[in-house]
Amino acid sequence: xxxxxxxxxxxxxxxxxxxxxxxxxxxxxxxxxxxxxxxxxxxxxxxxxxxxxxxxxxxxxxxxxxxxxxxxxxxxxxxxxxxxxxxxxxxxxxxxxxxxxxxxxxxxxxxxxxxxxxxxxxxxxxxxxxxxxxxxxxxxxxxxxxxxxxxxxxxxxxxxxxxxxxxxxxxxxxxxxxxxxxxxxxxxxxxxxxxxxxxxxxxxxxxxxxxxxxxxxxxxxxxxxxxxxxxxxxxxxxxxxxxxxxxxxxxxxxxxxxxxxxxxxxxxxxxxxxxxxxxxxxxxxxxxxxxxxxxxxxxxxxxx
Amino acid sequence: xxxxxxxxxxxxxxxxxxxxxxxxxxxxxxxxxxxxxxxxxxxxxxxxxxxxxxxxxxxxxxxxxxxxxxxxxxxxxxxxxxxxxxxxxxxxxxxxxxxxxxxxxxxxxxxxxxxxxxxxxxxxxxxxxxxxxxxxxxxxxxxxxxxxxxxxxxxxxxxxxxxxxxxxxxxxxxxxxxxxxxxxxxxxxxxxxxxxxxxxxxxxxxxxxxxxxxxxxxxxxxxxxxxxxxxxxxxxxxxxxxxxxxxxxxxxxxxxxxxxxxxxxxxxxxxxxxxxxxxxxxxxxxxxxxxxxxxxxxxxxxxxxxxxxxxxxxxxxxxxxxxxxxxxxxxxxxxxxxxxxxxxxxxxxxxxxxxxxxxxxxxxxxxxxxxxxxxxxxxxxxxxxxxxxxxxxxxxxxxxxxxxxxxxxxxxxxxxxxxxxxxxxxxxxxxxxxxxxxxxxxxxxxxxxxxxxxxxxxxxxxxxxxxxxxxxxxxxxxxxxxxxxxxxxxxxxxxxxxxxxxxxxxxxxxxxxxxxxxxxxxxxxxxxxxxxxxxxxx
Numbered sequence: 069x070x071x072x073x074x075x076x077x078x079x080x081x082x083x084x085x086x087x088x089x090x091x092x093x094x095x096x097x098x099x100x101x102x103x104x105x106x107x108x109x110x111x112x113x114x115x116x117x118x119x120x121x122x123x124x125x126x127x128x129x130x131x132x133x134x135x136x137x138x139x140x141x142x143x144x145x146x147x148x149x150x151x152x153x154x155x156x157x158x159x160x161x162x163x164x165x166x167x168x169x170x171x172x173x174x175x176x177x178x179x180x181x182x183x184x185x186x187x188x189x190x191x192x193x194x195x196x197x198x199x200x201x202x203x204x205x206x207x208x209x210x211x212x213x214x215x216x217x218x219x220x221x222x223x224x225x226x227x228x229x230x231x232x233x234x235x236x237x238x239x240x241x242x243x244x245x246x247x248x249x250x251x252x253x254x255x256x257x258x259x260x261x262x263x264x265x266x267x268x269x270x271x272x273x274x275x276x277x278x279x280x281x282x283x284x285x286x287x288x289x290x291x292x293x294x295x296x297x298x299x300x301x302x303x304x305x306x307x308x309x310x311x312x313x314x315x316x317x318x319x320x321x322x323x324x325x326x327x328x329x330x331x332x333x334x335x336x337x338x339x340x341x342x343x344x345x346x347x348x349x350x351x352x353x354x355x356x357x358x359x360x361x362x363x364x365x366x367x368x369x370x371x372x
Numbered sequence: 373x374x375x376x377x378x379x380x381x382x383x384x385x386x387x388x389x390x391x392x393x394x395x396x397x398x399x400x401x402x403x404x405x406x407x408x409x410x411x412x413x414x415x416x417x418x419x420x421x422x423x424x425x426x427x428x429x430x431x432x433x434x435x436x437x438x439x440x441x442x443x444x445x446x447x448x449x450x451x452x453x454x455x456x457x458x459x460x461x462x463x464x465x466x467x468x469x470x471x472x473x474x475x476x477x478x479x480x481x482x483x484x485x486x487x488x489x490x491x492x493x494x495x496x497x498x499x500x501x502x503x504x505x506x507x508x509x510x511x512x513x514x515x516x517x518x519x520x521x522x523x524x525x526x527x528x529x530x531x532x533x534x535x536x537x538x539x540x541x542x543x544x545x546x547x548x549x550x551x552x553x554x555x556x557x558x559x560x561x562x563x564x565x566x567x568x569x570x571x572x573x574x575x576x577x578x579x580x581x582x583x584x585x586x587x588x589x590x591x592x593x594x595x596x597x598x599x600x601x602x603x604x605x606x607x608x609x610x611x612x613x614x615x616x617x618x619x620x621x622x623x624x625x626x627x628x629x630x631x632x633x634x635x636x637x638x639x640x641x642x643x644x645x646x647x648x649x650x651x652x653x654x655x656x657x658x659x660x661x662x663x664x665x666x667x668x669x670x671x672x673x674x675x676x677x678x679x680x681x682x683x684x685x686x687x688x689x690x691x692x693x694x695x696x697x698x699x700x701x702x703x704x705x706x707x708x709x710x711x712x713x714x715x716x717x718x719x720x721x722x723x724x725x726x727x728x729x730x731x732x733x734x735x736x737x738x739x740x741x742x743x744x745x746x747x748x749x750x751x752x753x754x755x756x757x758x759x760x761x762x763x764x765x766x767x768x769x770x771x772x773x774x775x776x777x778x779x780x781x782x783x784x785x786x787x788x789x790x791x792x793x794x795x796x797x798x799x800x801x802x803x804x805x806x807x808x809x810x811x812x813x814x815x816x817x818x819x820x821x822x823x824x825x826x827x828x829x830x831x832x833x834x835x836x837x838x839x840x841x842x843x844x845x846x847x848x849x850x851x852x853x854x855x856x857x858x859x860x861x862x863x864x865x866x867x868x869x870x871x872x873x874x875x876x877x878x879x880x881x882x883x884x885x886x887x888x889x890x891x892x893x894x895x896x897x898x899x900x901x902x903x904x905x906x907x908x909x910x
Contacts, residue, residue, distance in 0.1 A: 095735055101710050105716075109717060110719075116717055136700055142746050147746075147747050149746075203519065203522070245440045
């Protein structure tokens, strides 16, 4: 990789070191002084106060001026590091991260999508952050970067992985029941391996029927719809097919039987019919291909 | 109940009225102060229990005692109760009412009936919030920040809870108005602005924040209700609204609210440290001025809660700068308190131990705030356990420990009986150690990258979470011992009279417990609040 390239971690960690050391020194000084005074001037040792001094102009001036200089240095240093985080290197690889309750999906310029963020080592990556429902947070602790994913807002964040490895990716903005499970990983791989991965297409015939379970997990369906009949944020998939259910359509109650067309509509247009007792909070998963929808419908029919 | 009869008549009995109505319809600032005290204490204890349950859930990865929905509701309710029902009304309502009128030489606050009305509004809001937990489709699960669009979409009982907070806001505004008027108009003869005790100065600065900032919270919460009920779309990006605007509106109140929580605590510390050092507070004018400076500058730093939100980089620059500016008056206060100890005669009794531990815990809270104020470092620790640890250091280690200090310092004055010293010291040391274990572990977890409001976590975060939970048990045991010892003492302990600690402020010149009228004749103030020498106090 380019040795002159500054990683986001390189930009932030010196600021951490500077501020933490300054804080440790200040806290140590304050603590030591308090303990020293409390011991030295304890009443058994100093029955009467030996001073009634109420102020000292120079002392007070010093401790206004010195901390002011110190905190302004912290401010400047922190701002300089922040600018590095905000300045996207040229030729950064663009990837779109789509956040929804409660999963991530990453799509690349050539149309490839993945539930894990695969990136080439040594090449800066700029993430375009898209939310399909509420506010989430894109957080990579290993790279010291974080940015909220706000509906209707174009946010971005960049980072570069300088070593091969697997790194945690968290949702940092509280988003409800599945917040702490909204985890995936960044897989940093050598550039050649990345290129091969990016061009690799699914096996001929695209999605297989047996992929339904995997898709339901990857696309985040199972975060809300259980397979075992337990009540989640959305209705369970268990025994759903051919079940009598009451839904609200444009505010009117409607009793109907769950069939293929209904499941398909609910995946594409989640808010068209809302099952009674549930909230209209399901996002429409924009990057689903028709064949994937078919696979999901087949999968849901089989959950009994 | 009383082994020895209290020596004289006092506000407990001198009006000849007893029974519950003589309390809940009383306009006496001392009775209202105690009403507030026991109300906020009750809510505090409920929220402590919720906090302990949260810690037990986080003791190990995966499900421990509850599911994710319950966990989310519990941390929301823990936050809402602690913030809106305990610490915001706590200092002004309880100790402000008990102490401030006596400290300025007044018979009562300027508007005693409005004062009672404020307590009723507070209780009404509290009842509405508690009702919201048990009605509708479950307690709110939004976090105490009620961030949109989650709060406008979730099916839980957000609207009612938000309405309760809205009502409590009026209580806070009216208390602020009452205190500003009282401090301007009812000071005794000779009680000049530079003879005002620093606790009163801090309440004065706080009151202005209450008056000016709280209406913005009210409007914001009303908009959330409108969004939920009427679908106004003000915060909905798909309909031309802006979810970030909600965050600005919320923090325009809720950051200054932090100063409503901490400024009076600083005032308490400024009372206790001089008395237990027998020395005038160092730099009186600087401390008084810095209270006002913090209140003013603190109103302009709300954006530092939003560095990762997508707010413009220019806004990040400005808010980061202002955040460091507001750090300076806080630092000045700490240096002044430490200097007050120099060449004093220091007595390490319970109130002083809480005050000195405030200095350390608040310093840790303040210094870790510098990490959050610097733009580069904030990005990494924002919305992590680091923030949770940081604000508990400020609000619990700071305001909370000051509140316990104030309980040990002032409550004996109103009961005429006192607690035992030794159990108080043991309770304090347990709490101090337990506190640091609980919250320091959280800060380390945040540095390692564990986000906040997390029901479950990766195995790498397990050891520190376990340590934090164990720390919380020590903290809780200390708290139980503190309360048992304190209230046992207030009801059945040794008599407490006169001025045993040698305070020079006016509350130590009135009878113990004070009569309803406070002063037998109108006091004339001839010396400063920390002038121990000329008052001839030992």
